[in-house]
Amino acid sequence: xxxxxxxxxxxxxxxxxxxxxxxxxxxxxxxxxxxxxxxxxxxxxxxxxxxxxxxxxxxxxxxxxxxxxxxxxxxxxxxxxxxxxxxxxxxxxxxxxxxxxx
Amino acid sequence: xxxxxxxxxxxxxxxxxxxxxxxxxxxxxxxxxxxxxxxxxxxxxxxxxxxxxxxxxxxxxxxxxxxxxxxxxxxxxxxxxxxxxxxxxxxxxxxxxxxxxxxxxxxxxxxxxxxxxxxxxxxxxxxxxxxxxxxxxxxxxxxxxxxxxxxxxxxxxxxxxxxxxxxxxxxxxxxxxxxxxxxxxxxxxxxxxxxxxxxxxxxxxxxxxxxxxxxxxxx
Numbered sequence: 001x002x003x004x005x006x007x008x009x010x011x012x013x014x015x016x017x018x019x020x021x022x023x024x025x026x027x028x029x030x031x032x033x034x035x036x037x038x039x040x041x042x043x044x045x046x047x048x049x050x051x052x053x054x055x056x057x058x059x060x061x062x063x064x065x066x067x068x069x070x071x072x073x074x075x076x077x078x079x080x081x082x083x084x085x086x087x088x089x090x091x092x093x094x095x096x097x098x099x100x101x102x
Numbered sequence: 103x104x105x106x107x108x109x110x111x112x113x114x115x116x117x118x119x120x121x122x123x124x125x126x127x128x129x130x131x132x133x134x135x136x137x138x139x140x141x142x143x144x145x146x147x148x149x150x151x152x153x154x155x156x157x158x159x160x161x162x163x164x165x166x167x168x169x170x171x172x173x174x175x176x177x178x179x180x181x182x183x184x185x186x187x188x189x190x191x192x193x194x195x196x197x198x199x200x201x202x203x204x205x206x207x208x209x210x211x212x213x214x215x216x217x218x219x220x221x222x223x224x225x226x227x228x229x230x231x232x233x234x235x236x237x238x239x240x241x242x243x244x245x246x247x248x249x250x251x252x253x254x255x256x257x258x259x260x261x262x263x264x265x266x267x268x269x270x271x272x273x274x275x276x277x278x279x280x281x282x283x284x285x286x287x288x289x290x291x292x293x294x295x296x297x298x299x300x301x302x303x304x305x306x307x308x309x310x311x312x313x314x315x316x317x318x319x320x321x
Contacts, residue, residue, distance in 0.1 A: 003172040004141040007162050010176040012152030015183045016209060022190030023197040023208040031195065034319060041318035042192045043220050044278035045291035046185070047271050049311030050213060052295040054268035057307075062299055070265025071272065078273045084221070085120040091269030095262030 066102070070095030107228050114232020117218045124214075124266065125237050127258035128156055129244020135160065136249060139167035143249035150245035154212060154238055158182040161304060182305030188312040189216050196227040210234025214267075217274045283317055290314040 001009070031039060055071045056062050074091030082090070129150060136146035141163060153159055158179035165175035190211055196219075197204040210231055219230035258264065279285050291314035298307035 003175075004145045004166060006172040007141075007166060007175045007179070008145050008149045008152065010172070011158060011162055011179040011183070012149065014176070014180045015153045015155055015158065015186065018183050018186040019190050019211050020205045020208045021187055022192070022194035023204040024201050026191065026194040027201070027204070028195060028197070037318040038315045039192050039318070041284050041287035042188055042312065042315040043225075044275060044284040044288040045311060045314040045317075046189060046192070046308070047217060047275035047278065048288035048292040049295040049308050049314075050217070050271040051268050051275060052292050053299070053308060054264070054271065056296075057299055057304075059304065060299075060301055062296070066262075067265040067268065070262050071268045074265070074269025075272060078269075078276055084117070084270070084273055087269050087273045088120050088266045092262035092266040095265035096260060097262075099260065099262065 066095045066098045069098045110226060110228030111232040114215075114218065114226075114229035114234075115236055117221070117229060118215070118233035118236035121214060121266075121270070122236065122240060123261065124258065124263045125156075125240040126244040126247075127261070127263060129241045130248030130251075131258060132156065132159055132163070133245040133248025133250070135167075136163045136245075139163045141166060143246075146249045147242060147246050150242045153179070153183070154209060154241060155179075155183050155186070156212075156241070157304070178303065178305075181303055181309070184305060185308040185312065186211060188309075188315075189213075192216075193219065193225045193227075193230060196225045196230070198227065207231055210238060212237055214270070217271055221274055221277065223277050223280075283320055286320075287314045287317040290317060 055067055056064060070091040073094035074087050077087040077090045132150065133143070133146050136149070136159070137143050149159055161182055162175040162179040165178050190208060193211065193216060197207060212234060215230050215234035215237055218233045219225050219227070221229070275288060279288060291311035294311045294314060295307040298310055302310070
């Protein structure tokens with residue numbers, strides 16, 4: 001097998017197992033209270049980590065660029081309780097405009 | 103019940119639509135990049151259909167492109183996608199049906215479908231599957247278009263789509279911040295991510311940040 005296909009197979013198999021592990025192994029059994037307490041704050045923790053990674057993440061670096069303008073504009077829209085669509089458009093447009101001008 | 107689920111599925115599809123340009127354009131960018139990196143169009147499309155995780159696919163292709171070898175490419179991508187273990191655990195209770203069906207439908211978990219499914223503060227299976235299906239089809243189609251047509255589509259960065267994602271996750275984070283424990287967990291996770299981003303391999307900061315959930319054990 002050539003290198004690209006080895007990569008496709010290896011990454012594909014690993015990802016399929018990662019995604020399926022929770023839903024298949026845990027199933028619908030109710031979690032014990034302590035595990036439930038962990039899972040309850042897992043969503044805000046992962047969302048916060050995703051915000052940081054996507055806003056300033058680079059290749060082993062913090063990168064502060066036009067994305068931050070969009071995120072800031074999006075944050076204002078969030079604070080004004082704008083619908084999700086508006087938040088997305090505002091964030092994208094702000095960054096696009098700054099890129100256009102600089 | 104069936105009707106209700108159908109309409110929730112439609113809610114998921116509708117919630118995904120504002121994001122629709124992103125999987126098409128990033129998918130096309132991946133298709134183009136992967137073919138230029140010498141992966142071949144078929145391998146690129148098969149990877150999008152089986153891995154369905156943008157960042158990991160770009161990472162793998164760029165390792166191959168820079169001559170890093172298959173093992174290094176797999177390791178880089180696996181680190182990036184390891185976050186799907188904690189994400190999958192968090193949504194596990196809402197998946198219905200037998201194991202085989204859960205195994206298949208769990209493949210629709212991506213950052214965006216997972217985040218949209220939790221927008222009401224608790225996970226909604228139909229929104230996850232509805233939005234995940236939309237993203238899946240567009241991601242694979244975008245990859246095919248990019249690997250065949252090449253550089254004809256507009257660059258996703260020009261549209262500022264790379265800034266729309268952090269804004270999306272921020273908007274979806276806010277409703278969770280009602281409790282003190284959730285706020286603390288989010289703050290600790292953000293701090294861990296910031297601290298590790300400058301030197302840890304891509305993907306590792308996200309896995310480390312999931313450890314912030316031990317804050318849930320605080321009384």
